[in-house]
Amino acid sequence: MIRSLARLRASRSMLATLAAVVLLSGGAAGVPSAGADAAKGGRQPVVGKPALDAHGCARIENRLPALADWPKVESQIKRDPSDDKRIKKILGGMTLAEKVGQMTQPEIAAITPAEVGQYGIGSVLNGGGSWPGRDKHASPQAWLDLADAYWAASKATRTKIPVIWGIDAVHGNSNVYGATLFPHNIGLGAAQDPCLVRDIGAATAKQMHATGQDWAFAPTLAVVRDDRWGRTYEGFSEDPRITRAYGYEAIRGLQGGDSHGISRKGVIATAKHYIGDGGTDKGVDQGVDPSSEAQMINIHGQGYYGALAAGAQTVMASFNSWTNADLGINEGKLHGSERALTGILKQKMGFDGVVVSDWNGIGQVAGCTNASCARAINAGIDIVMVPNDWKAFISNTVAQVESGEIPMTRIDDAVTRILRVKLRAGVFDEPRPSARYAAGSADALQAKDLAREAVRESQVLLKNDHKVLPLSPSAKVLVVGKSADNLQNQTGGWSLTWQGTGNTNADFPNGTTILGGLRAALGTDDVTFSETGDGVDPSAYDAVIAVIGETPYAEGVGDLSRRTLEAAKLYPGDLAVLDKVSGKGAPVVTVYLSGRPLYVNKELNRSDAFVAAWLPGTEGAGVADLLVRGRHSGAGYTGKLSYSWPKSACQTPLNTGDADYDPLFPAGYGLRYGQSGSVGTLDETSPEFACGQTGGGGTATEDLEIFNRADVAPYKSFIGSAENWGGTEIGVDGEAAHSEISVVPSDVNVQGDGLKATWNGSGPAQIYMQDPAGGSDLRGYLNADAALVFDTVVHQPPAARTVISTHCVYPCFAEIDATPLFQRLPVGAKATVKVPISCFATGGLDLSVVNTPFLVYTDGAFSASFANVRWVPGAAKDADAETCAGTT
Secondary structure (H helix, E strand, O other), rough: OOHHHHHHHHHHHHHOOOOOEEEEEEEEEEOOOOEEEEOOOOOEEEEOOOEOOOOOOOOOOOEEEEEEEOOOOOOOOOOOOOHHHHHHHHHOOOOOOHHHHHHHHOEEEHHOOHHHOOOOOOEEOOOOOOOOOHOOOOOOHHHHHHHOOOOOOOOHOOOOOEEEEEOOOOOOOOOOOOOOOOOOHHHHHHHHHHHHHHHHHHHHHHHHHOOOOEEOOOOOOOEEEEOOOOOOOOOOEEOOOHHHHHHHHHHHHHOOOOOOOOOOOOEEOOOEOOOOOOOOHHHHOOOEOOOHHHHHHHHHHHHHHHHHHOOOOOOOEEEEEEEEEEHOOOEEEHHHHHHHHHHHHHOOOOOOEEEEOOOOEEEEEEOOEOEEEEHHHHHHHOOOOOOOOOOHHHHHHHHHHHOOOOOOHHHHHHHHHHHHHHHHOOOOOOOOOHHHOOOOOOHHOOOOHHHHHHHHOEEEEEEEEOOOOOOOOOOOOEEEEEOOHHHHHOOOOOEEEEEOOOOOOHHHOOEEEHHHHHOOOHHHHHEEEEOOOOOOOOOHEEEEEEEEEEEEOOOOOOOOOOOOEEEEOOOOHHHHHHHOOOOOOOOEEEEEEEEOOOHHHHHHHOOOOEOOOOOOOOEEHHHHHEEEEEOOOOOOOOOOOOOEEEOOOOOOOOOOOOOOOOOOOOOOOOOOOOOOOOOOOOOOOOOOOOOOOOOHHHHHHOOOOEEEOOOOOEEEEEEEOOOOOOOOOOOOOOOEEEEEEOOOOOOOOOOOOOEEEEEEEEOOOEEEEEEOOOOOHHHHHHHOHHHOEEEEEEEEEEOEEEEEEEEOOOOEEEEEEEEEHHHOOEEEEEEEEEHHHHHOOOOOOOHHHOEEEEEEEEEOOOEEEEEEEEEEHHHHHHHHOOHHHHHH
């Protein structure tokens, strides 16, 4: 993993000359590049090994050829006749139950090692925020002990086929306590350095060996078209050229680049999510991608061509649908699309590895459930990720084969592919996980120098008036902002926990905050920290460094839906901090942490310099390296935007090649030291409500009752948690329980009129009231200045962030931070809370389709009773109504 400065400089020089890709309705314009042949005379195009740069890494091409058809992809890993012979022998001796067991993938919290042996399970997974023994701080040895137990159980079966363990190692082995976490993919895309991506893949594989996992559910190859998507940061770029080259190198890094299979230092990699997850309408997670076939081939397919050429052994099916009625495309949910999974991926592209489903993805296919989906298996799913309902899935699938609904040939094909991948991965011949390369090594979890380098390469300097940066090494600075000393905000989603929430700095014992990096660079005595900027005089300092931006989120929860891209509305506290320090006698340098480009005109206007630092991971010192002159021997800021930056709050989608392309900063933009740019004073226009929010709906005159001693039809009350995010209905007796939350009847106004919800702090959970049939047009309540009103008794104030939320058919929702609200209410006494509906409208609620008018969610311990929940016209004007600023 040697990375010379000369190589980096050469790489930078080469990349600086690249022209931006021009995307047309049919894909990428240009001439065929090395390793690819456009279709000519009806011949199927072929994609193979890409052209390499001087350092042996995939080159980011000036242009990609416009392909007229799905290409044949020539994999670097070739079929081995001896493997085929061995597979045939194993398969011939297996029972149907043993074959289906190989296709079944339960979650570690739902299956014991004994059950792995009993049912002949082929693979297990741990979801984001799942650890051995439910211990967030589980040691490498604890991970290994469980891996060994699963492996031993599988080797004791009649077939002796070893089980493999998959994990979302998406920016390092990010579920594991103490592991170095790298910048998320959006930052790596800005680095425009495929060699860096290869090195990070190799380091991640080593981290996984330390804890005993065989299979990384990475990389994500989404070409993101709408930044409202909550997974934008998981995509390398809006530019398929970058995704193509990165897909190749990410796989090489993870798998080890062995032409015969996966090296003993590598792990099985996954190209995900196939296909078009980054192209859904309005950026809705798991939504509908309306792309034409040409767009799917030439935009969304590009990462897969790179990944499969490198020898990716697994592909994960995507949650999204592929549908465009105007173009005659009606594949529906891709988990059930035989054309996409078999006809295109396996047959046209020639993929001979394993297609794995996503978390309960089969349950979204029409006519299926989480435990039963012949259609998905017939479509081409080989391994089914069925976290909790795996026993029922095995029983149902066996019955479907015996009835002829699933052909035995399809089962045999799936198991052949599974065995092929296991043989290529070498797991048949490897000892138990704890006896393998790097197992149990605390040092193997660390890659601090590489991560710090990745942080330096990924940052993009957007503004540098008066050449404020770099700062003198003798500068005296004031540091402000909620993210300066916050590793949770620095690492983002998929970091120890699924959403990245519920963490503290202590949960990252080997990490360095940006504040810590600045103290190391400038000296503790010359760095003053005030998170809110209160009680300090900026003029007493040479500069103010404000570290602000987004807080953690992951899939679904991170969707902006119809909310605007305006950062000041999403995070008003950040603007308040800047207002306290801007124009007060010292230049302001803003370091912005985010998982996507946002409308930050107000923040830019209050900053003399502005750095897009994305989600840098655990090495905050890499940010400080570039802020301070001489801290690093390199060229300073070299990152270039891999996503276009909007100039207005509703300017999305925004992609290079769009007919109306007019960004604030185009893809490829990035200043270096000595450049100040020409940002000037920017327009601060702010839409009152959400993007696309229409009028109409009349004016409501009557209360909308939701819960009044009991559910008011059509609404029903539910609880949700990791045990069942789909929701457990609260019974007519007023009771329901998960391991994280319980509900019992309570007295608020009169006997038994409320629901007492108790969160025990063991994990995030929610209580909510929803119309199961779908959404209703409630725009009239906004027009009537209505408020969400409920009576409550706080029994135990919240110990962690707590939100009140309303949903317009998940993942469309809006929420307010209600932590201070519930914390200030008197304990044990009844209070009436009134939250203006306009707060949710401003937050992006689509009031024309509200299905969940009340939801309370928290990450920690909290107990409160709720009664008489309703929307009341005119209540937003009441003197005791909350203000949106006061609750957000």
